[in-house]
Amino acid sequence: MEQFLGLPPEGSAHAHEIDQLIVLLHWLMFALFIGWGIFYTYVLIRFRKAKNPTADYTGSKSHMSSYLEIVVAVVEIVLLIGFSIPLWANRVNQFPPEKDALVVHVVAEQFAWNVHYPGKDGKFGKRDINLVDSDNPLGIDRNDPDAVDDIATINQLNLPLNKPAIIYISSKDVIHSFKLPVMRINQDAIPGQVIPVWFTPTLAGDSEIACAQLCGLGHYRMRGYMTIQTMEEFTAWLDEQAASL
């Protein structure tokens, strides 16, 4: 079914659960649609005027539809309480402790994704909008001791494999939406708010960051890249970035 629906590869630990829900929902949809479809086609053929010249005043006496509605309601309750609500709670409530995770800030702007790594010290330096210019799109205050080793990239997010990543998402200008199709992650970047998401990448390789919310004329090209690499490769990459500071 998953292949049939054409979902993207599952790149994170929780991706399969989301896909499972989507698949179950589509089973429900297919079952209902095909069931109704068969009934509908049968009725149209059997009760066409040529075949059935006089209509029956009472029509159907069956209570099938009530049972069907109860079944639909029960399935919906199961999907809701059994899958969707716990899954969502897992997404928004059960963040891993920050010491065990890789913490990154992503700041969206028209039309790019700015990524802010804390650097060696693990502390994010101050950002000040008054310092924003083309060389420093994040406005990192390099006078802040915490900021000296901070790494900033544009449209390139590197993350280590199999380690939970916590990403704080915010925006400099308008609403964007941080979407990682392969990771089954989507979160609006809302100006004035910083909202975290978390996931554990389980699939090494390159994929994309898409913007899912209309953000102006360059919305279609607001594409970033994400690279999932082993811890060693990731550390090497970080060192390389730090060296070029």
Place this chain on the structure above:
Amino acid sequence: MSLKTFHIFFISLSVLTAIGFGVWLLNENAPVFAVLSFLSGIGLIVYGISFLRKLKHVSFI
């Protein structure tokens, strides 16, 4: 709901406002004005009753 009913409703809320305003004035240390506000609340109650008497024969609907 007729204008009569709505008027009574409106006057009742005005009474509450007058009382609330009086409390607010007490908080702001303006007791004289507060008393004035309470008095106007009472005045509105008296008016409301006389209004109801006057329009005894008009429907509430």
Place this chain on the structure above:
Amino acid sequence: MEIPYTIETREDTGVNNAKLGIWLFLASEVMLFGALFTTYILLRIGSADDWSQLNDILNVPLATLNTVVLISSSVTMVMSWASLMMKDFKKYKLYMGLTILCSFGFLIIKYFEYSAKFEHHLYPSTNTFLAIYFTMTALHGLHVIGGIIVNTYFWGPGSKMWNTQPERFTNRIEIAGLYWHFVDLVWIFLFPVLYLL
């Protein structure tokens, strides 16, 4: 064919068309101002500033005066309707005239309030409290102006209907009165919410 129930009430619903219509309209107005009050609450909760300090710049005595003016105008409005019920057209004219005067009085006082703010360079863009203050009072002011237009029409040219269809005219005044009471009611809420709290 005449439209039925323009004057007389329909037996099973107990109202005439206009009265049902105005109440539906007022229901939508409740939703309009309700949305603005909700906005006020959300912005106040989310604000970094203390709004109970911010509203100190507002002129409470003038607003109190305005509250008194509007409550009085409601009383005169209802009196003008009651006069028509007692078939006293002259008194109707007097009370309706007073209602309109009160409404103008309200707007004039509001004008002084606004211009005092502008003189001190306080604009809607100054802060979010003033933004919602100006938006809500201005929208309320527009409703007052609407009421003045309607009431003036019924005081002047519209009152000719009294000679031909007195019952229908009385109805119309009741409808206008319901609208006017709603406008006043909004102020009764605006006054504490904006000026006092």
Place this chain on the structure above:
Amino acid sequence: MQPNTKSVAQHHDVHQSEHHELSFWRKYVFSTDHKIIGIQYGITALMFLLLGFMFMMIMRWQLAYPGAAFPMYFFIAPIALMGVVVLFITGIKPSVNTVAGLSLVAMAALIWYLGSSDENFPDGIMLPEFYNQMGAMHGTIMVFLGVVPLAVGAFGNYVMPLQIGAPDMAFPKLNMMSYWVYFMGGVTMLISFFVPGGAANSGWTSYPPLSNIATTGQTIWLLGMVFLISSSLLGSVNFIVTIVQLRAKGLSFMRLPFFVWAQFVTSFLLLLAFPPLEAAGVLQLMDRLAGTSFFMPSGLVVSGQILPNTGGGTPLLWQHLFWFLAHPEVYVLILPAMGIISEIIANNTRKPLWGYKSLVYAAIFLGFMSFIVWAHHMFMTGMGSTISAFFQTTTMIISIPSVIILSALIISLWGGSIRFNTPMLFALAFLPMFGIGGLTGLPLGLSSSDIHLHDTYYVIGHFHYVVAPGTIFALFAGIYFWFPKATGRKMNETLGKIHFWGSFVCMNFIFFPMLIQGLAGVSRRLYDGGEQYAHAQSVLYLNEVMSVAAWVMALFQIFFIVNFFRSIKKGEKVSDNAWEATTLDWSATTSPPLAHGNFDTVPEVHRGPYEYSVPGQKNDFTPQHQKA
């Protein structure tokens, strides 16, 4: 469409002065008659529907062939030609055709103006700025100027008073006003194309801060919306009062045709849901014109410049106010459609609707619930688990009455003697198409599956299935069905069936691929249709399929346009009760209905709305006003 007044004026209690001395203007332009107003709404809304469709076809060019020069004349020529044809069908005598013909030519001129401007198409290639304008205006026009005015303004106005046996709407002057305010709103929206920067370009949802910093077109859009909202408010007050007060004697609420019930619930939704959007519109106008910051926090940096706003606001406020309207709006789009479908199904199965009462209660319940599901459009805005659980639950609950309505309509077919005429074909197609639309709402209504599908083409596919082969098919069905009532003539069946099958096949080729693209994760509102994204590559070929299907579908609409305007003068003449129906709209009025006043004799109702094939009756239909 000229109401035939002479033959009935004598034995009919009418206002002589009002009736015979009405000038052309009072009779057809500033008319207070609900039928004329209904037709005015209908023609205007159909024109806007076509304009919205044109915008979509222009967008689909860019999506199918990103960066290719735009073949403007291929798009303009057919529509200009259509206009000329429609103009010539009736010659120079002023009529509906003249208005429609001129509108079509004007539409071609508008597209020529837009297409030949270097600001939109330098070297013939569409700019993203213009694509976004088309996107925003397609949505706005389709929802607020096309479908709702057609479903509520046109059908509600024309049919509802006839079905309840009323002489007119309760407030005829207000009715005229709501049409003209709607018209002003439409004109305002069109004017926005001629201001610097063009029309609104922040989507039909107009999310701030993007819309706050957008070009002047957005201000005009907001003004236009204020007009449209005011018009809806006036209209809905009028509808509710009419239904409550002007029902004929004996027509209790549980004897109302389901169409009237649908309009009744719809009117309540419009009445109570629109004002918050009006408030939001006022706030956004303040943000844009008076420099306030209702929807903007402080510290925004746009293209390297710090915005000078004071801050203190939040963009989410707009979303709450907007969706508080826009979710009930979904039911405003679908309920009248269900109403139309019910009438046609009962009529063409020749039997009563199955579960009339459950239909009514489901519609009322749907109306109530639609006010507390709005935030399922906002799952990705950082929503906590409690709030998301609440809105997911309400969303699942609201799916139940939709299922009840749909199954009641399908089961109604059982035992019928089904006639497959054009209106019935459209009505029958509505059922599975709305089924797809409704079912695809499930994965979007659960927040966890929405993570993957939010703001992808899956959403577009979902709501277009509801609105296009759903509501718009129902509207077509209604046009074919009530055309004889308005004109005394039937539309041509052959042309109608070509129109149906063509549209039906094309619709699915347009919207089904959207679901596939959505599952692959392709975002919506992309100017190049996702060309750059790796995850979109495998489904990119579908863009061309959808576009071609859209253009082919446009060709099939020509059969409808020709059929419609030709049938006004040349259609087959039919009797008053063309479909042998039971409801009052067919029973007591002459066809076309009298100018002012609807009924020869004041009707009295003796039974429920769908008494078809009653055992022991001579005919297979027993009209509501028939005694015993």
